[in-house]
Amino acid sequence: MNYKVILFGMLSILFSCSKSEDTISNLVMKQGQPNATTTIVPTSSKKGVGLNETNFGVSQLDALGVNWYYSWGPTTSVVTTKQFVPMCFSLNTLSRLTTYSTLLGFNEPDNSSQSNITVASAISNWGTLVTKSTRIGSPATAGNPLTTGSWLTQFMTNSPLPKVDFVCVHWYKGPNSSKFIQDMTAIIAKYGKPIWITEFAPQTTSSSTASPTKYTQAQVTAFINTVIPWMDRNPMIERYAWHDSKSGTSALFTTTGALTATGIAYRDSR
Numbered sequence: 001m002n003y004k005v006i007l008f009g010m011l012s013i014l015f016s017c018s019k020s021e022d023t024i025s026n027l028v029m030k031q032g033q034p035n036a037t038t039t040i041v042p043t044s045s046k047k048g049v050g051l052n053e054t055n056f057g058v059s060q061l062d063a064l065g066v067n068w069y070y071s072w073g074p075t076t077s078v079v080t081t082k083q084f085v086p087m088c089f090s091l092n093t094l095s096r097l098t099t100y101s102t103l104l105g106f107n108e109p110d111n112s113s114q115s116n117i118t119v120a121s122a123i124s125n126w127g128t129l130v131t132k133s134t135r136i137g138s139p140a141t142a143g144n145p146l147t148t149g150s151w152l153t154q155f156m157t158n159s160p161l162p163k164v165d166f167v168c169v170h171w172y173k174g175p176n177s178s179k180f181i182q183d184m185t186a187i188i189a190k191y192g193k194p195i196w197i198t199e200f201a202p203q204t205t206s207s208s209t210a211s212p213t214k215y216t217q218a219q220v221t222a223f224i225n226t227v228i229p230w231m232d233r234n235p236m237i238e239r240y241a242w243h244d245s246k247s248g249t250s251a252l253f254t255t256t257g258a259l260t261a262t263g264i265a266y267r268d269s270r
Helices: 003-031 058-064 091-096 119-131 151-156 177-191 205-210 217-233 261-268
Strands: 047-050 068-070 100-104 133-137 167-171 195-200 237-243
Touching: 058 261, 068 237, 091 119, 119 133, 119 151, 167 177, 177 195, 177 217, 217 237, 217 261
Parallel strands: 047 068, 047 237, 100 133, 167 195, 195 237
Antiparallel strands: none
């Protein structure tokens, strides 16, 4: 009996089975739509999310495959290996600050329904944020930071100049990738600093509630698949975080916490 031939045949069968299992596994992963409990390896160290911790947590972070997150406050209740980045949301948050390696500045100070802070008041209290952090992001405004005399322009040109290591940006102007790229490029040029896009999506929460079908899924997916690779390649864009609109085609999660088609597109974009 030729034992070498038999041994070779057995090894060939095992190898063939292993390859078949790998192929089946790959097809399942490609065709399936993982639910919120599936852990996905982050596709980019820049990719993050603004997380509503009231409704969502570690399952959504894992399913979305992000590298970092924030939740509009200085602390988090989520237990995860994902990096949490604290924020000083408003003047009321100052007393809750400790010390951080990175801190996000005031949230939409030019919006009366958000932190609602004058430029003068933000400047006078900025020193507290500076002493609490190694790196600090600018306030993120609701208004266009490119507009002459905008809130952010006044803040960034104050004398003496406030310490700002990177500029935080919010953007909601539809699924127009060309406009998005144009605006981000102009903001970088205007302020001469790297940027974090801490909120962006075609629609805000209120806009999505009022008109959830304003943009098609195809439009939103195409937007994601254009701007994400561009941001990943741009060294002046340090991080970005999609804003979950809770409804419509800008929503990342369903009401039960599973990924929407937009959530899957954001997860898979690279």
